[in-house]
Amino acid sequence: MNLWVRITGWLAFVLAAGYMLVPLFGMTEFSLKARRGVYSLDAYARVIGDTEFQATFGYSVTLALATIVLGVLIVVPTAFWVRLKMPWARPFVEFLTLLPLVIPAIVLVFGYIRLYNTSSFLPLTGSAAGTNLLLALGYTVLALPYMYRAIDTGLRTIDVPTLTEAAQSLGAGWVTILWRIVLPNVMVAVLSGAFLTFAIVIGEYTLAALLDRPAFGPYLQRIGTNKPYEPFALSVISFAITWACMGLIQLATRLSKHTKAQR
Amino acid sequence: MSFLTIEHLEKSFGTNRVVQNFNLTIEKGEFVSLLGPSGCGKTTVLRMVAGFETPSTGRIVIGGKDVVNLRPNQRNIGMVFQAYALFPNLTVADNIGFGLKVAGRPRAERTARVAEMLKLIGLPDLGDRFPFQLSGGQQQRVALARALAPSPQVLLLDEPLSALDAKVRVSLRNEIRAIQKKLGITTIFVTHDQEEALSMSDRVVVMHGGRAEQVGTPFEVYNRPATKFVANFVGMLxxxxxxxxxxxxxxxxxxxxxxxxxxxxxxxxxxxxxxxxxxxxxxxxxxxxxxxxxxxxxxxxxxxxxxxxxxxxxxxxxxxxxxxxxxxxxxxxxxxxxxxxxxxxxxxxx
Missing domain, CATH: 2.40.50.100 (RNA polymerase II/Efflux pump adaptor protein, barrel-sandwich hybrid domain)
Incomplete structure (x- = not known):
């Protein structure tokens, strides 16, 4: 590689990194200026001490976990079946799973409200539990592109038909095959999808706000309009959560014993 | 009465008839090879016996019972695949014990059987390894042990030696034959390699165009080929x-x-x-x-x-x-x- 190519490469890297990191640095620096003249963690302390923060964050974490479980229950068998028995249907399924990227969340939520309002055949919005379920289902749809792609990529790394047939010849039924063979072998992919889902759900605003649920996204927005330093502290916390999720994906990949040979 | 009987077996994929009026009887403990070029239907026959393909017509009777309508996991048939098909997330011991666990056998019985199988394949100390830590030959031995552990009534081998290098292939084929003789298990072996088929089998079925062109001992097939195809395909002519x-x-x-x-x-x-x-x-x-x-x-x-x-x-x-x-x-x-x-x-x- 000649010197000019190396210099250009590094220059591009520094510019891109600067583009990403300078605003983050500015935001973090500002969030530490709650006390005049010195850097402090006062804004963080106030945010974390806020009972509403704890309540909304706890709510969103619970919903994220429910979304992950729903997503895994829907996507793993679907992707497995498409790969095993219906490879011709793959483009259609991929198209379906990509729809949430094309259809805005606001369209989705208005559709939900219209379909599941109190005078509909399934009045989910008529109760808190029903609305929570609706929100979890909505989040599952929003996370579908990430969850499906992650799991489908994971399935691509193993010989699904042969492993399935091997398990069947040893007496295993579909549930055993999915639970004991397929899921453990795509666990890293499932975790990747799960952490991405978690990151999406934690900061999601539109569905939660329009369904009027006490989630972290609307809380972020509310704080942003009323206080000077706390919104920046919250943004830093949100970034930290997202990065922690990314780090956990990497960690899961590294710690996965049986996939070492494939890397 | 034969232990395994295949009668008038046919299989079509759309308009393509890949197996045509295939008939075969196999005695208990016999080692029979299906030999033929790619696309002759040998693997399709094997997969129909295993239950992975449903015959268009015909019967497959094992031990007096028609198994055509049974699912693969209900047939008690062991199978070894060309690509090993070991479960990557399980250790060697867990792979071998998988069928026993699915069958709900007690842990003590499983442990003893796994140890017995590991000894049988000559890898008694490798139970804790993962498949990726084994060579191709070792992986295929483990796949054989896994297929044999639940004591299946029939063993199916789908080109198990094709992915191995020449030297390992020869030694493993001798091992497979020795183990098969020791256990007396009825075995169907699919291969396109005439040397493997002739050296390992009690009988060879030479297949061509979805049909069995000749069924006979290796000596008969080689020295008295029934058709032009058999004469050309088996040995040099x-x-x-x-x-x-x-x-x-x-x-x-x-x-x-x-x-x-x-x-x-x-x-x-x-x-x-x-x-x-x-x-x-x-x-x-x-x-x-x-x-x-x-x-x-x-x-x-x-x-x-x-x-x-x-x-x-x-x-x-x-x-x-x-x-x-x-x-x-x-x-x-x-x-x-x-x-x-x-x-x-x-x-x-x-």
């Missing part, structure tokens, strides 16, 4: 065009040489065949037919030298043993070849 002079006595003219096969032949022009080992260099005592030709090539293969000679428009290949005292003839030189006419095979279409 030299063909000679001959004119029948006297059909009753089998007198024929091959090029400028007249000889007698001493058996009845159809009138007209026939295709005769000779295995390389039937042809000898020079005039040899006890051989009644002498052919004259010209050497076209000499290939030194170590202990054996393969010589090709052109005789009356046909090219004949034959082998001689390497000898430091007698160097092989040079290409282009004239030679006389001798053979016993009664050994010649008559090639016929089915």
């Amino acid at each position: 030299n063909t000679l065009e001959a004119d029948v002079i006297d059909p009753a006595t089998g007198r024929v003219r091959i090029g400028g040489t007249e000889t007698s096969l001493r058996r009845a032949l159809p009138a007209g022009r026939v295709t005769l065949a000779a295995r390389p080992e039937m042809i000898a260099l020079g005039v040899q005592p006890g051989r009644d037919t002498i052919l004259e030709g010209k050497i076209t090539s000499v290939d030194f293969l170590g202990s054996v030298i393969r010589i090709r000679a052109r005789v009356d428009g046909s090219e004949l290949a034959f082998d001689t043993f390497n000898s430091t005292d007698a160097p092989p003839p040079a290409p282009g030189s004239d030679v006389r070849l001798s053979l016993l006419a009664s050994d010649l095979l008559l090639l016929q279409d089915p």
